[in-house]
Amino acid sequence: MNLRTLLGERLQAALRDAGAADAPPIVGPATRPEFGDYQANGALAAAKRLGMKPRDLAAQVVEAADLSGIAARSEVTGPGFISLTIDDDFLSEALADGRLEPAGNGERVVVDYSHPNLAKEMQVHHLRSTIIGDAVARVLDALGYDVLRQNHVGDWGTGFGRLVAHLNDIGEDSEALGDLERFYTEASERFANDAAFADRARQVVVDLQGGDPATLERWQRYIDISMSHCQAVYDRLGVGLNPEHVRGESAYNDDLDGIVEDLQAKGLLSESDGALCAFLPEFKGKDGKIVPIIVRKSDGGYLYHSTDLAAVRYRTGTLRAKRVLYVVDARQSLHFKQLFALAKRAAYDAGASLEHHPFGMMLGNDGRPFKTREGSGTRLLDFLDEATVRARRLVEAKNPELDAKEMDRVARAVGIGAVKYADLSKNRTGDYVFDWDAMMSFEGNTAPYLQYAYARIQSLFQRGQVDAAALTGKPTIRAAEEHALALQIARFQETLEQVATTVMPHHLCTYLYDLAAAFMRFYERCPVLDSEFRDDRLLLCRHTAATLSRGLNLLGIETVDRM
RNA sequence: GCGCCCGUAGCUCAACUGGACAGAGCAUCGGCCUUCUAAGCCGGCGGUUGAAGGUUCGAGUCCUUCCGGGCGCGCCA
Numbered sequence: 001m002n003l004r005t006l007l008g009e010r011l012q013a014a015l016r017d018a019g020a021a022d023a024p025p026i027v028g029p030a031t032r033p034e035f036g037d038y039q040a041n042g043a044l045a046a047a048k049r050l051g052m053k054p055r056d057l058a059a060q061v062v063e064a065a066d067l068s069g070i071a072a073r074s075e076v077t078g079p080g081f082i083s084l085t086i087d088d089d090f091l092s093e094a095l096a097d098g099r100l101e102p103a104g105n106g107e108r109v110v111v112d113y114s115h116p117n118l119a120k121e122m123q124v125h126h127l128r129s130t131i132i133g134d135a136v137a138r139v140l141d142a143l144g145y146d147v148l149r150q151n152h153v154g155d156w157g158t159g160f161g162r163l164v165a166h167l168n169d170i171g172e173d174s175e176a177l178g179d180l181e182r183f184y185t186e187a188s189e190r191f192a193n194d195a196a197f198a199d200r201a202r203q204v205v206v207d208l209q210g211g212d213p214a215t216l217e218r219w220q221r222y223i224d225i226s227m228s229h230c231q232a233v234y235d236r237l238g239v240g241l242n243p244e245h246v247r248g249e250s251a252y253n254d255d256l257d258g259i260v261e262d263l264q265a266k267g268l269l270s271e272s273d274g275a276l277c278a279f280l281p282e283f284k285g286k287d288g289k290i291v292p293i294i295v296r297k298s299d300g301g302y303l304y305h306s307t308d309l310a311a312v313r314y315r316t317g318t319l320r321a322k323r324v325l326y327v328v329d330a331r332q333s334l335h336f337k338q339l340f341a342l343a344k345r346a347a348y349d350a351g352a353s354l355e356h357h358p359f360g361m362m363l364g365n366d367g368r369p370f371k372t373r374e375g376s377g378t379r380l381l382d383f384l385d386e387a388t389v390r391a392r393r394l395v396e397a398k399n400p401e402l403d404a405k406e407m408d409r410v411a412r413a414v415g416i417g418a419v420k421y422a423d424l425s426k427n428r429t430g431d432y433v434f435d436w437d438a439m440m441s442f443e444g445n446t447a448p449y450l451q452y453a454y455a456r457i458q459s460l461f462q463r464g465q466v467d468a469a470a471l472t473g474k475p476t477i478r479a480a481e482e483h484a485l486a487l488q489i490a491r492f493q494e495t496l497e498q499v500a501t502t503v504m505p506h507h508l509c510t511y512l513y514d515l516a517a518a519f520m521r522f523y524e525r526c527p528v529l530d531s532e533f534r535d536d537r538l539l540l541c542r543h544t545a546a547t548l549s550r551g552l553n554l555l556g557i558e559t560v561d562r563m
Numbered sequence: 564g565c566g567c568c569c570g571u572a573g574c575u576c577a578a579c580u581g582g583a584c585a586g587a588g589c590a591u592c593g594g595c596c597u598u599c600u601a602a603g604c605c606g607g608c609g610g611u612u613g614a615a616g617g618u619u620c621g622a623g624u625c626c627u628u629c630c631g632g633g634c635g636c637g638c639c640a
Contacts, residue, residue, distance in 0.1 A: 004579090028579060031586095041582050048620065078583050079620075117640075154640065249640090275638055285565065285636050297638045304640050331634055333567055360568080360633080367632095398602065426576070430569045431633070438575065442602050444588030445576080452602050460599050498579060507579065513587085524595095524604045563602080 001094055001101060004028070004038070004494040006070065007084060011040050014065035018057060020046035029491075035077055036085040037487055044080045054080025088477040091486040095543050096474040102144025103497055110148045110315045111137045113327040114234075114241055117154035118226040118248070119163060121180045122233045122380040124370055125329075128359050131420050131556060133327040134239040135505040136357075138554045143500050148319055151241055152311060153230075155223050155248035158301075161205035162191040164218045168200075172218065177225050181379060209301070223248075229381075236384050238416060238556055252310035256302045259309050260295055268345055274298030278342050283334075293338045305339060312343045316350040323353045325503055330358035330429060357503045360431035362423070370434050384416065390440050391415030395563060402562065413558040414448055421447035424555055425509035445513045447557050450548060453516035456523065457545040458561040461538075464529045468542050475539035481522040485540055488518045489547050496554070505555060512551045519544045 004027050011025035023046035030039045043058035050057065058076040067074055073085040113133020116122045140147045166187035170176060176183050190197045207215035227243065234241045260276060263269050269276050277292035285291035295306045315321045326336060336356035343349050362370040372383050392411035402410060422439045426432045442448040461468050477483050495511040528537040549559045
């Protein structure tokens, strides 16, 4: 149940009755506790247009609005705000219901994320796309959208010539394939220093593009190995990607000639220095000249523009997506603007919404692009190892009585969770500073704080020998802390919808932090197990735990019963 | 040169897309553990939101100019 939408509808009706038919009610959380739970600001703007005094209009709306059973109090405050306090019984019922509304209504959405380059192992800079995309996909799933994950891996291009040539030389069962970083470096060094090898590598590219079966087989072998490295990272990270979601650049090879023919037929291409380009006037570069979109190189080869066009057509056509979300590095902004503009001209978008949701870089403390310690490189697997090791050190210090198996699980949940949360909790489309020490201090708005809140509740159940699943019914709400906690739980739906609309998971992080904080305050001031209101408070605890767990899960973060 | 993004407390970040007195955490100072996990709670200190104009009943948010930082601008992706 989306409380905010519900209030909006009721106030909208009252505004209409007051003569402000198309005025939005503008409902949001109250900015200060003395203004209740929600506030509506729409009367101010509407009054201006109607030539009324804002307070008079607001009073009319308050009078006319049907908020019975929803708001315990509604009043005009300040220059013409409407302050709303939600009814305790209403909150109690909302809690007992606890279901998510399928607001997505089965609408099909493609989420394009992760897309590592298979020439190398996954790097730290693949982290953001992978975990932001994963969280977005999970939230959309939970809201009843029909989500199709697409991993547009970089599995094609001239770079694979030297890799396959190297593979040919050292044998496909070589141990060197266990370390793709080194394999890649070796191949690159040979390409630079060994003319004969470089020639063979170039021939491999020709063979690949020509579809030579033996070469393709070797290429596939390399891709399979590289993908298995990626899958290991995905499994370690706990993101929901698997081979079914992979549709890489190579999958569109057969479409590219047709794309070019079609674009030509539509009069969108012209030749320039031997390359086929689209010149769209809105893309002015230096000297006022148009920055071209090169769809075919002068040597006849294709570039990522062409592949991406084919992917757009596939996603909106074959997959019939209504929305395609690209969770990709901000540096690709121009590329996507051009891609979307050309796709629209060619009618490949099929009326779907094509959206680039950019993000910045991970920076180190020094403000430069993040590196793991000692300059040991930026391999994502190493990075995740470090996160788990650091988490284990802290958990061991705090709770040494956990057995080895549980310690493993907690270290993983806390380490990986902290890394993900540090990233997901930031709104910035720009860069953000990643700091091991700050993140691992486990204070404030961090995953461990949320996990700790959850663990405290589980501990409470255990101590009281409570079967949480057996707790049912509607809790009676009495204390202010109980009201605040129940209200926050009731806001889950509107928060998820906000994430779905904005494609910004940090709203969910802020929500969960506020929820955990509301619980901590409740927990400090409202004894549970020894209370005469034990059952009511246990119900609040149960719903808090369920919402924390569900919310963290949507961020791809695990919970633990003890930590 | 042109374009995009960013600039909020000493530091790291919010501010629900134009609403009330800009909020958290860290750091710092102080209070709370014989009672449900102190990885917690409560309080103090800390701001001319880079600068100057403009629009508006109302601007961190929108517009203009400037300053500072990042990124991108034809055959890599």
